[in-house]
Amino acid sequence: MLILLAGIFLLHIATIVLLLVATIDNSWWVTQQMTTDLWGTWVNQNGNWNLTSVVTNSQEYLQAVQATSVLACIFAILGLFVFIAQLFTLQKGQRFIFSGVFQFLACLCIMIAASIYTDIFHKNDPGQYGYCFILAWIAFSLTLISSIIYFVLRKKVK
Amino acid sequence: MLAFLALASIALVGIAPQCQAIVIYTGWERHALVGSDVRLSCSFFSWRWTSEDVTFSWSYRPDGSRDSISIFHFTGGAPYVDNKGPFRDRLEFVGNPGRRDGSILIKNLDFSDNGTFTCDAKNPPDIVGRPSSVRLLVFENLPVQAGVITGAIIGAVLGLLVLIVVIYYLMRFLVARRVFNLSVSKHGKKGKGKEGSQQRQGPVLYATLDQSKLKASASEKKKQESRKDKK
Numbered sequence: 224m225l226i227l228l229a230g231i232f233l234l235h236i237a238t239i240v241l242l243l244v245a246t247i248d249n250s251w252w253v254t255q256q257m258t259t260d261l262w263g264t265w266v267n268q269n270g271n272w273n274l275t276s277v278v279t280n281s282q283e284y285l286q287a288v289q290a291t292s293v294l295a296c297i298f299a300i301l302g303l304f305v306f307i308a309q310l311f312t313l314q315k316g317q318r319f320i321f322s323g324v325f326q327f328l329a330c331l332c333i334m335i336a337a338s339i340y341t342d343i344f345h346k347n348d349p350g351q352y353g354y355c356f357i358l359a360w361i362a363f364s365l366t367l368i369s370s371i372i373y374f375v376l377r378k379k380v381k
Numbered sequence: 382m383l384a385f386l387a388l389a390s391i392a393l394v395g396i397a398p399q400c401q402a403i404v405i406y407t408g409w410e411r412h413a414l415v416g417s418d419v420r421l422s423c424s425f426f427s428w429r430w431t432s433e434d435v436t437f438s439w440s441y442r443p444d445g446s447r448d449s450i451s452i453f454h455f456t457g458g459a460p461y462v463d464n465k466g467p468f469r470d471r472l473e474f475v476g477n478p479g480r481r482d483g484s485i486l487i488k489n490l491d492f493s494d495n496g497t498f499t500c501d502a503k504n505p506p507d508i509v510g511r512p513s514s515v516r517l518l519v520f521e522n523l524p525v526q527a528g529v530i531t532g533a534i535i536g537a538v539l540g541l542l543v544l545i546v547v548i549y550y551l552m553r554f555l556v557a558r559r560v561f562n563l564s565v566s567k568h569g570k571k572g573k574g575k576e577g578s579q580q581r582q583g584p585v586l587y588a589t590l591d592q593s594k595l596k597a598s599a600s601e602k603k604k605q606e607s608r609k610d611k612k
Contacts, residue, residue: 282525290534297539 224379228310231376234369235306235326239299241362242333245355246292249274251340254350260340261289284343288336292359295332299366302326306373313378323373330366333359401428403510407500410516413490414523420475421515422484423500427507433458436503437476437483438512441468443496453485467493490519 251260258265263274279285302325309319337359404426413419423437436456442449452463453472460474471489476482483502487494494517501512 276527283530286525286528286530287534290531293531294535294538297535 231369231372232306234365234372235299235303238326238329238362238365238369239296239303241358241365242292242296242299242329245333245358245362246296248355250353250355251359252345252348252350252356253353254348258353260344260353260355261285261292279344281343284339288340291332291336291339295329295336295362295366298325298329298332302329310378315378317378319373319376319378323370326366326370326373330363330370333363333366337363401507401509403427403502403504403507405500405502405510405513407498407513407515410518412518412520412523415490415492415519415521417490418486418488419490419517420484420486421498421500421517422482423476423502423513424481424483425502425504425510427481427504429504429507431479431481432505434505435478435481437478438501439483439485440499440501441466441496442499443493446496449497449499455483492519495519 246261249260249263249265250258252258256267259277262277264277265272265274277285302322305325306319306322309322313319337356340356340359405423406425407421407423411419411421421439423439434457436454438451438455439453440449440451450466452466452468453474454461455474455476455478458478462472462474463469468487471487473486473488474484475486476484481502481504483500497514497516499512499514502510
């Protein structure tokens with residue numbers, strides 16, 4: 224029982240870490256000379272990396288991706304605290320609905336962020352997706368699994 | 382005594398004109414779209430009454446150039462607009478000198494109109510003052526300021542979340558109060574009984590799906606514990 228609980232807890236922490244790394248690091252799209260998005264562009268000039276602002280025609284979409292990925296982080300972190308609170312206050316036999324809702328909201332937000340980014344940005348640009356983009360999609364699947372587990376899990380009835 | 386008074390009066394006269402300098406106000410920067418009109422406002426503050434000989438002058442210095450040319454002058458009660466320079470047929474006087482307003486309207490903006498516009502106003506005998514400048518920036522489409530949409534989305538969603546949580550707890554509080562009122566009157570036992578039976582029905586319906594695994598793991602643990610105790 225404790226192992227199950229520890230596993231669920233570790234899964235939640237893993238999703239938080241993945242979401243934070245995907246949101247904070249500027250590596251959603253990489254080429255030979257630069258790595259860019261969401262907050263700035265790192266350009267490699269003669270061995271020196273310089274940070275400049277993101278140049279794009281879709282400023283509004285970029286800000287929407289920024290907002291939803293930050294919201295996903297916030298919901299995942301809040302969900303962790305709600306889960307710990309519910310461990311102590313939930314009645315026996317009840318489900319962890321509240322924590323599941325927060326994880327589900329985080330899943331929804333990061334899905335919106337990653338979908339907007341996939342559809343709008345870098346359609347014809349040379350280069351490839353960076354590791355933060357991949358982490359965002361992995362975080363989506365992990366938060367989905369985590370929220371389903373919270374919806375199914377029940378507090379042990381002695 | 383008299384010498385002291387004379388010195389004091391000379392000092393006051395020396396300071397006074399600085400207090401009475403004319404102060405001119407324009408904006409700091411103006412943003413506008415290509416093809417639109419922009420109103421450049423200019424007003425002044427002066428300790429004297431507005432005289433009939435009040436004058437306004439606008440001059441323009443393009444971005445990257447050091448020379449400025451005069452484009453508007455108001456004197457003797459009549460405005461004189463630019464009829465040869467870059468703003469011919471595009472400049473219009475929309476101010477009210479009687480109310481100390483010397484604003485001009487520039488129509489049909491183009492990218493070549495980027496630059497600094499300087500307004501100089503004189504209110505005789507109050508003529509000592511500094512001209513004030515306003516910078517004009519012409520855009521193709523107005524840029525979204527950094528972070529405005531981001532902050533708006535985050536704020537709106539978090540605000541909605543807080544609102545939902547508050548409403549949820551408020552409803553629970555109100556429903557709890559109603560149950561309390563019901564229990565005081567006749568329907569007390571029925572109300573409490575209904576809640577209790579619902580709580581019992583929930584786990585009974587779904588217990589077979591979840592409880593079996595939990596019971597199996599719990600029983601395994603008990604067996605392991607009993608074996609350890611025996612050992």
